[in-house]
Amino acid sequence: MKTKPASPLLRRTALLLCAAAALPWGALAQARSDSKGDWPMRPLRLIVGYASGSSPDVQARLLAEPLGKALGQPVVVENKGGASGNIGADAVAKATDGHTIGVIGNGPLTSSKYLYPKLPYDPIKDLAPLAMIGSAPLVLVAPHAAAADVPGYFKALKGGGGGGQGNYGSVGTGSGGHLGVELIKEAMGLDMLHVPYNGGPAVVNALLGGQVQMALLPASTVMPLVQSGKLAALAVSSSKRSPLAPGVPAMPEVGAGQVDIEVWNAVMAPASMPADHRARLAQALEKILHSPEIRSKLLAQGWRIDDTSAASLERRIRSDSKVYGDLIAQKHIRIE
Known part of the structure; x- marks a missing residue:
């Protein structure tokens, strides 16, 4: 007795079922999961x-x-x-x-x-x-001698009748410390040259050695040195004081307006x-x-x-x- 050939629809269905059976279980689970919106299905x-x-x-x-x-x-x-x-x-x-x-x-x-x-x-x-x-705000720091007269220190770094030109350090061109000091310079009329260094420790050494007169660095890096009397904290780089730098004035308090760099x-x-x-x-x-x-x-x-x-x-x-x-x-x- 001859069997009747399967219809095209039945043949296609059988092929689809075979293909599905050949797929890894994870792929099938992923397909079902995606259809239900169950995400993520892998790390x-x-x-x-x-x-x-x-x-x-x-x-x-x-x-x-x-x-x-x-x-x-x-x-x-x-x-x-x-x-x-x-x-x-x-x-x-x-x-x-x-x-x-x-x-x-x-x-x-x-x-x-x-x-x-x-x-x-x-x-x-x-x-x-x-x-x-x-x-986190950054902290504007200077050699310890600046702590005795912060307003006078800023005045000495101003252009024109304020005195000579100083240098400021950063961890590199385009870094937060570089761009932040440029904003502070604009707001306060400071006349300073940028000196990039390779990393925060190198900037700190330049401050301690007097090669630069200012730098904007993370509180976690400089506050221990401020508290030990090795550096002076001039201001935090935000419009309000920060608990991360206790006792350090905010930018408006030192004449830098609403500079807010974090x-x-x-x-x-x-x-x-x-x-x-x-x-x-x-x-x-x-x-x-x-x-x-x-x-x-x-x-x-x-x-x-x-x-x-x-x-x-x-x-x-x-x-x-x-x-x-x-x-x-x-x-x-x-x-x-």
């Missing part, structure tokens, strides 16, 4: 654009475990240092796997687009804000990541960052935690970009 990469042991790296590792618990998948920290954080930021911006985010400093998100003519990513178009981790780190995602996935990450991060345990650890490291929301972070990126962009254009600062 997340948390890229840090700086070396192991740097403040962004420490913060990333502090967040990785609680974030993994909140998402139900491990979060693996991956260091991609170089180019002042720009290599890591570019890796996050170009990630298309849907499971990559990054901890990025304020430089790659605000000033880099103006400093580097060939920057391979656009921080506004290619990256999406998830959460502000923490921020360093900060944030968690960012590729702009291509689906909005609902970014929303889940932002919600989890905000809860983690406001937990007493994480807040106390960040504070102990010298970071202030205020509004951590993605919306606030986006506003900060845009406002700081405007300040730095205008300054860099005015001063013709470039890094080739």
